[in-house]
Amino acid sequence: MEIDYSNIKVIGFDADDTLWVNETYFREAELEFAKLLGAYETANKVDQLLFKKEMDNLDIYGYGVKGFVLSMVESAIEISNGDISNDTIEKILNIGKDMINKPVDLLDGVEEVLKTLSNNYRLILATKGDLLDQERKLEKSGLTNYFHHIEVLSDKKEANYERLLNHLDIEPEEFLMIGNSLKSDILPLVNINAKAIHVPFHTTWAHEQVTEKETNGKQYKTVSKINDIINILK
Structure with a gap:
């Protein structure tokens, strides 16, 4: 019709x-995040756990880079059973800052x-x-x-x-x-x-x-x- x-x-x-362009930067950030957590889980599992965390947090943080970064931090803590280093947390935060500063x-x-x-x-x-x-x-x-x-x-x-x-x-x-x-x-x-x-x-x-x-x-x-x-x- x-x-x-x-x-x-x-x-x-x-x-x-x-x-x-927007989503491309999120996919790149997910790859970086999976590498940071490589000592704890496979990239595919990290990606799955991060997505679940994002969905759980949507009603709290809403959409956007800041909510995504908070979900990465929470996921890192859970995946590592609280063993994640301050240095890695800082690298996660820098992933978010890089996303925000993209042209x-x-x-x-x-x-x-x-x-x-x-x-x-x-x-x-x-x-x-x-x-x-x-x-x-x-x-x-x-x-x-x-x-x-x-x-x-x-x-x-x-x-x-x-x-x-x-x-x-x-x-x-x-x-x-x-x-x-x-x-x-x-x-x-x-x-x-x-x-x-x-x-x-x-x-x-x-x-x-x-x-x-x-x-x-x-x-x-x-x-x-x-x-x-x-x-x-x-």
Whole structure:
């Protein structure tokens, strides 16, 4: 079924792995962490235990680098049975600081798309994560002026989007969300009668993966690159 975008007035963009590289840095950090804990467990086991710890801590720390670092520290203490050295803890903290200080690497076509669409639509940024970190990345990106509104959400479920749209006085039928995560950027919007376009990124966090059953029958479009959106909305 062809999707009609003629009523769209406002377009929302996810940030991490939609506008700029993010998940790649987490995968690199996980590899470094596994090496630090190599004396205690295999890399695969360390990765599994860290992911479980992240899931256990989501309601406490939320999303973002700081919560990830705290989960690494807790995991290191548990995996080593409390034997982890202060030197290793310091190295874990430095992994997090290095992640926060990474340059913001815009994905291909992003600025062209924002510049073009901003001529005909109101653009907003709707992302989740640590507020300070996301504000820092946005400032580094040079993209701030393209957005009428910027929102850092604690989560991206139907209720979060409904509150955001109500706050901005946007009808769901007039809203289009663009992002890389089916779980966070696409399905919640489709479920509240908004539109969504999926732009996959080559790396997806396990927590963001969905099953074919969850996407079955859902009306959304997938494009291979963000530039394709310009032609869709002409």
